Amino acid sequence: MVDWLATEPLFAALAALLLLGSVFGALLGYAAIRFKVEGNPISEQINALLPQTQCGQCGYPGCRPYSEAIADGDAINKCPPGGEETIQALADLLDVEPQPLDAEHGVEKEPVVAWIREEECIGCTKCIQACPVDAILGAAKVMHTVIADECTGCDLCLEPCPVDCIDLIPRKQGIGFWHWPLPEDRLRPIEVIATDAATRTAA
Amino acid sequence: MRVIHDIHGGIHPPERKALSRPGKLQPLGLPPRLVLPLSQHLGGPARPVVNVGESVQGGQVLAEASGVMSVPVHAPTSGTVRAIERRPIAHASGLEDICIELETDGQDQWVPFEGIPHWRDCEPAVLAEQVRNAGVAGMGGAGFPTAVKLTPGQQRPIELLLINGTECEPYITADDTLMQLYADRLIEGTSILAHMLDADSILIGIEDNKPEAIACVRAAANQIDAPIEVASFPTKYPSGGEKQVIEILTGMQVPSGGIPADIGIVCLNPGTAVAVQQAVIEGKPLTHRIVTLTGEALSQPCNTLACLGTPIGHLLQAVGLAPERQQRVIHGGPMMGFAVSNLDAPVTKITNCLLAPTESELPLPEEPQPCIRCGHCAEACPASLLPQQLYWYARAKDQEQLAAHRLFDCIECGACAYVCPSHIPLVQYYRAAKGQIRDSEQERKRSDNSRGRFEAREQRLEEEAAAREAKRAARKAAAQQQAESDGVDPVQAAIERAKAKKAQQDAAP
Numbered sequence: 001m002v003d004w005l006a007t008e009p010l011f012a013a014l015a016a017l018l019l020l021g022s023v024f025g026a027l028l029g030y031a032a033i034r035f036k037v038e039g040n041p042i043s044e045q046i047n048a049l050l051p052q053t054q055c056g057q058c059g060y061p062g063c064r065p066y067s068e069a070i071a072d073g074d075a076i077n078k079c080p081p082g083g084e085e086t087i088q089a090l091a092d093l094l095d096v097e098p099q100p101l102d103a104e105h106g107v108e109k110e111p112v113v114a115w116i117r118e119e120e121c122i123g124c125t126k127c128i129q130a131c132p133v134d135a136i137l138g139a140a141k142v143m144h145t146v147i148a149d150e151c152t153g154c155d156l157c158l159e160p161c162p163v164d165c166i167d168l169i170p171r172k173q174g175i176g177f178w179h180w181p182l183p184e185d186r187l188r189p190i191e192v193i194a195t196d197a198a199t200r201t202a203a
Numbered sequence: 204m205r206v207i208h209d210i211h212g213g214i215h216p217p218e219r220k221a222l223s224r225p226g227k228l229q230p231l232g233l234p235p236r237l238v239l240p241l242s243q244h245l246g247g248p249a250r251p252v253v254n255v256g257e258s259v260q261g262g263q264v265l266a267e268a269s270g271v272m273s274v275p276v277h278a279p280t281s282g283t284v285r286a287i288e289r290r291p292i293a294h295a296s297g298l299e300d301i302c303i304e305l306e307t308d309g310q311d312q313w314v315p316f317e318g319i320p321h322w323r324d325c326e327p328a329v330l331a332e333q334v335r336n337a338g339v340a341g342m343g344g345a346g347f348p349t350a351v352k353l354t355p356g357q358q359r360p361i362e363l364l365l366i367n368g369t370e371c372e373p374y375i376t377a378d379d380t381l382m383q384l385y386a387d388r389l390i391e392g393t394s395i396l397a398h399m400l401d402a403d404s405i406l407i408g409i410e411d412n413k414p415e416a417i418a419c420v421r422a423a424a425n426q427i428d429a430p431i432e433v434a435s436f437p438t439k440y441p442s443g444g445e446k447q448v449i450e451i452l453t454g455m456q457v458p459s460g461g462i463p464a465d466i467g468i469v470c471l472n473p474g475t476a477v478a479v480q481q482a483v484i485e486g487k488p489l490t491h492r493i494v495t496l497t498g499e500a501l502s503q504p505c506n507t508l509a510c511l512g513t514p515i516g517h518l519l520q521a522v523g524l525a526p527e528r529q530q531r532v533i534h535g536g537p538m539m540g541f542a543v544s545n546l547d548a549p550v551t552k553i554t555n556c557l558l559a560p561t562e563s564e565l566p567l568p569e570e571p572q573p574c575i576r577c578g579h580c581a582e583a584c585p586a587s588l589l590p591q592q593l594y595w596y597a598r599a600k601d602q603e604q605l606a607a608h609r610l611f612d613c614i615e616c617g618a619c620a621y622v623c624p625s626h627i628p629l630v631q632y633y634r635a636a637k638g639q640i641r642d643s644e645q646e647r648k649r650s651d652n653s654r655g656r657f658e659a660r661e662q663r664l665e666e667e668a669a670a671r672e673a674k675r676a677a678r679k680a681a682a683q684q685q686a687e688s689d690g691v692d693p694v695q696a697a698i699e700r701a702k703a704k705k706a707q708q709d710a711a712p
Contacts (some may be wrong), residue, residue: 051646063272064658085643113594133656152653175242179638182597183571183628 014119043071047087054132055080057106062132075099080106081153112153112168114146115188127157127166131173205406205434208454210447212438212583214618216413216538218294218373223497223505225376226383226415229505236285237512239276240292243551244340245347246272250431251303257284261313262488265303274338274348279490282307291545292536293515293554300607305512316486327399330483337482337553338489343367343378343443343472344535346553349479352471353399354687355464362467364402366393366454366476368409369443370415372536378473380506382409382416385477386423392480394429400469402577405431407473408452412438440538440633441616445470447585459612474555494550496522498559500530509550515557524559533558537565538617547573572625574646580619580629586612590619599637602643605636617689656668668699 005012019069047067058065058078068074076090077099084101091098101108114136116127123141138144148171158166242248259278266276269317289299319325319333355361364640366389370378382389389407397405407424409417417435424431427610436442436451446457449468457463463470474492481487490511497504502523509518515532524530533540534548536556543557551556558565580590588609596604614631620629622706682693 007485029531045653050650050655052650054653054657063654064657132660133653135656150656152649175292175294175296175298177299178294178298179642180631180634182293182635183631 013087032193039070040068043067045093046070046090049082049086049093050079051082051086051152053152055152055156059082059105070094075102077102078105080108081111083108111171112155113148113151113171114153114155114157115148115167115168115169116144116146117165118143118145120163122163124162126160126162130156130160132156204433205452206454207434207436208441208451210442210450210585211587212618213441214583214621215438216373216440216479216621220374220376220379220412222374222499223495223506225379225413225506227383227506228380228493229503229507229522231507231509231518233280233307233309233311233510234513234517235307236514237279237282237307237510237513238290238292238547238549239279239305240290240512240549240551241266241276241301241303241304243276243346243511243553244274245345246270246274248301249273249276251283251287252289253303255284255287258282259284259305261311262316262490263314264488265305270350271307272351274305274335274340277338277488277490278305279512280305280307280309281312281382291548292494293551294542297544299552307341309386311406317481318484318486319493322395322483323398325622329403330395330399331568333486334479334482337478337487339475339482340489340552341472342474342478342492342552342555344539344553344555346551349471352464353396355400355469359464360467361400361402361469362404363450363453363469364393364397364400364405365463365468365470366399366405366407366473367445367470368407368413368420368473369442369448370408370413371438371440372538372556373413373440374558375467375495375536376496376497376506377495377555379416380495381477382413382473383419386416386419387426388477388480389420389473390423390427390431391476391484392476393431394427395479395483396469396471396476398428402469405429406452407431409433409435410438410442410450411435428595429540433602434597441585441618442613444585444614444616446614455559459609489552492550492552492554492670494518495556496559496708497556498533499561499564500525500527500559509554511551512549514547514549515543516549518557519546519559523567526559527562529562531565533560533565538621539615568628569626571627575629577624579622579624583618583622585616585618586614588613590633593636594627594629594632597632600636600639602636602640605640609691610636610640 005015047064048104050063052069054060054062054165056065057080060069079086079089080101087098087101087198115178121143123143125138125140128136128138128146132151132154133149133150136144137147138158153171154170155168220710241251250269251266253265259265259276260281263278264275265278268275273692282305284303286304287301290302291324292300292302320328329349331353334353339349341347341349368378368382393405393407407420411418416431424433434452442448442451445463449463449470450456455466458465478489491508492511493506494509495506496518500517502525505522508519518530532543532546534543534554534557535541537558540558574591574594576591577590584590591610593605593610596608610633615634617628617630623629686692
């Protein structure tokens, strides 16, 4: 066999390729089983960047389903609570061009928390069932209240409330949340090239 | 003789310290109303313990500390609590914050104090509690609760106690005056602090533009046995930064992101040391502080011992404020201070200077021009940062690069903006960028928390659904089993029953 191959270089090459292919194929096949990753790692990373409001404004029932949809190729600009910052972070992660926020799903707003006007609450527990992060405390026929630190401001509790006693109030109030704003960009565009300025004045 | 090291960068702005005639205190009278913010320090605001309408005496606690990173607020004189509500305070934002308003009665009656004169026999923890209860917070500008600094813990032994009498900012002479007038108290306070920290050596650092203060403190230090070294070093801004003064006097650098205690040093302001002396020896809480009132818009610039809570306007009127059009009043010095938007805002524990400059003395910032990449800012930066790069990254909101360029090592001294030929408000860019980074970090923590709660809820709902399903299956299985054992099909039996009932009902009427 070896002697025959030595006389037939064409078949020798084919045999060598076949041998190498089967060895590496077997290796890869083994590695695929041995080092199999459960779940979708990219969707985990995307989920880590989403704001976790669980508001469903993106059209999916929560942040994880949306992260899975992005991993499958959905647009990255459907998350109003995350806003520009989240879109930028997703664009960096996925190495795609950042797009402006899709207005169809809402606009970027100040962060809010739900606030129950407690004297009006009838204790129906409907908001408790609607809350995606269990941030509302209460029981049947007694007043409910929102744990402000846990509330994501998703507004899912507003719709089921039969007496409309829930408001959304700004979360960041008071001096503790203030920080210096960026200075206003007051730079004038300067005419670096004199001839450019001349053409613009002429036109 | 101590070796004096140099720091990178720094600037030499006009000092103008003689304007406020350091070394004397001008009494300016008690205002009819004091406004005491609950948050005069870094950390959690104090919790009010008095009610509106209550009569209080000087030294009485008006609001108690709310946790470890907090200090109480005391009444600076006797009077009646008139309100506990939002009031304008001296803050860069111009926002209001909760304050206690005290109407003074002019009697100036005080509660009795209890000091610890035999402090040498006392546990440091007991003394630290005394310091906290006296409401002492860092008086150099940051307002860090002093008791927290005085309990660095076992794993950080303190070798050096450094009293920072640099006062490098132009105009300000409050610490200079304090060191001249209260040198004895300063030395005693320093000894108490050294005892509390179990520090091996004690050093008082003073810039060489304050020869009277150096002489007074040296004379007082020679009166006692304890080895207290008084070192003077060349004047340069910002030598008074904590990390800077440590490097100048010891040659050691505080690690990035660390605190001086990491290298065995605790650094305190002389005003804080005097407040600690008062708290320990006499049991007297922090209710007054020295404030420099200066600027050419004042006819008699001076230093005064002001009640905390005194409205800024009251002090400035008393020293002859002749306001120009659009008169600015700056809280703090000209380099790091901020403009106060409302003169009803009160003096707090961190108010070391109120500056009322004329337009010609301190012109308004000029229109910023584009950065020409001259690099002067990098030469001036005392923290050896690259201000120009930080500026570009702050504009681009590139948080990763800002962190890589050590934005959080910036001490916001303003040396870069001072030398910038394009008049770019660099420090504001850094402050804004720091705020944004802190915000995003908080949001990230929040969203991590929400994710956990959302997933826990999903899991719970799934488990509940599974439990219901299991119950139903069990019922079904039980019914089937019964059918097999009795030979009666339960479904069929139920249908029979229903039929019988219906027939009965039909027959009844």
